[in-house]
Amino acid sequence: MRTIGSDILVNIRKGLLAVLFLLCTPALAEVAKDPFQEIAAKYLAADPKPVLSEEAHKYKVQAEFAVQEKRNDKAIELYGKALEIAPWWPEGHYQLALVLGETKKYRDAMREMKRYLLLAPAAPEARAAQDKIYQWESVAEPEAGRTFKDCPECPEMVELPAGSFDMGSNNGEADEKPVHPVAIAQPFAIGKTEVTQAQWRAIMGNDPSYFSTCGDTCPVEQVSWDDAQAFIQKLNARTGKQYRLPTEAEWEYACRAGKQQEYCGSDSGDSVSWNSFNSGSFFFNTPHPVATKQANAFGLFDMSGNVWEWVEDNYHDDYNGAPADGSAWMGGSMHVLRGGSWGYDQKFGRAASRSKFGSTYRYYSYGFRLARTLP
Structure with missing residues (x-):
């Protein structure tokens, strides 16, 4: 006589057979990928x-x-x-x-x-x-768009190939001139998004953000250039990799993604950036979760807008004498920020736009994204 217990055993056997069938079906098995x-x-x-x-x-x-x-x-x-x-x-x-x-x-x-x-x-x-x-x-150069993470709490990185581009703009501010060719000789990786509050907290154990209630996926902000370097040191110790800030040339190369568009991924600032025109009410603008606007051709988000991003270089008044190989240009008292932010006019998110501040200065629209030397 069949009992409730025997019915359960029959159902378990049927379930196991179904699982085995799925695992052995070529269309679903790993080999069929x-x-x-x-x-x-x-x-x-x-x-x-x-x-x-x-x-x-x-x-x-x-x-x-x-x-x-x-x-x-x-x-x-x-x-x-x-x-x-x-x-x-x-x-x-x-x-x-x-x-x-x-x-x-x-x-x-x-x-x-x-x-x-x-x-x-x-x-x-x-x-x-x-x-x-x-x-x-x-x-072999990495394929643009290939992504990786070195640890569960690490930022997702996008591999970019070596290449060349024209840096700067002849239609912008004086510090964006002259337009000059730059050759990025080695492939490198750059953050798919700005470093988030959750990623900062996982490495540093705190959250300095003014807008901490924005959430884990919002960019960390109110960090100085020195703060970003401290984060990088701890991340490198944890992973054994060579994370760093991107050079200014690498940042613009990544932003432009092989195109000559006004912003990082579009000629429309609204489509790719959170800026003072679209990030809140008239009196209360805020940062937003990363990757909620359109990505550029390299699959990178928020390179225009959301938070200003520190880069490695010192600031110079123009590009006369700038390195042509994509390396960091040092020798000044200020550090460069790129990309504009949620609290600024969208014009500051232009691909060529630049800003500057001292290495210890913190502000609630200043954040960063990582670069990493490959392999």
């Missing part, structure tokens, strides 16, 4: 192994000839066509990886070489293939 792993698994299990069709063989021969003729772009195209027909072809991924490496498309080269190793893990060339991946890793 990369469809190529399924291709590799089928290829390795095949006996005999498939052979190239005549059309795929044609593209193979043409790709090899393009390599001989030093027409690497054509070779990449032809190997790609062959692999569309025969994605399981190990040699094709290997040769395509080498050509991509020759053209300095290192991330694409690593992807193809990893696919080769999935298909031919015991091949004689496997050691050389893995060594190629190691070589390419050392020179």
Whole structure:
């Protein structure tokens, strides 16, 4: 006779079977997140192994000839066509990886070489293939927009590639001139948002913010440049990484994100920034939670508005003599702030706009975001 207890056991068994079914379903299993792993698994299990069709063989021969003729772009195209027909072809991924490496498309080269190793893990060339991946890793630039966190309480960081841009504005204030080219030689990471009150509290054990009731996801404010450095020292000790303030050039490079827009991510200040026009009533403006306005092309929030952001550099009256390599420009008594704030006219959130104050000065619209040296 079935009892209540036996019914419960039956239901438990059914539940466990359902869970096992979901875990074993290829569409939901971890391996299925990369469809190529399924291709590799089928290829390795095949006996005999498939052979190239005549059309795929044609593209193979043409790709090899393009390599001989030093027409690497054509070779990449032809190997790609062959692999569309025969994605399981190990040699094709290997040769395509080498050509991509020759053209300095290192991330694409690593992807193809990893696919080769999935298909031919015991091949004689496997050691050389893995060594190629190691070589390419050392020179591959990070993909813009890739994010990471070094600890649960750490700010989320966005990797930015090396690059160049024109810094400053000929239409703004005197200290924004002259417009000058800057080359950021090394990739770096920058905070996706301004450092929040919760992040500050987790590292420092307190909250100096005037608007502390704004909440954990509001930017920490009422911090000086020296306060930001103290936070960075503790964070570096906790993580073993090299966090720092961005240089002024890195900040503007990150703000512009490869574009020439008036603000950090738009020609409209209202769409990307909390400023005195939109952050409250006529007499009571406030900061707002981070990442509640539109991001820029690098996926960074609040680079215009919310709180002013300290950068590493000392302030100079103009850009005559400024470094062209993106490094910090020191040698002054004041430090630079960028981005405008919730309490200022939106024009102060322009990509080129600058402000300054002494390193010990605290104000309830002064905050910061982090940079980090890679790796």
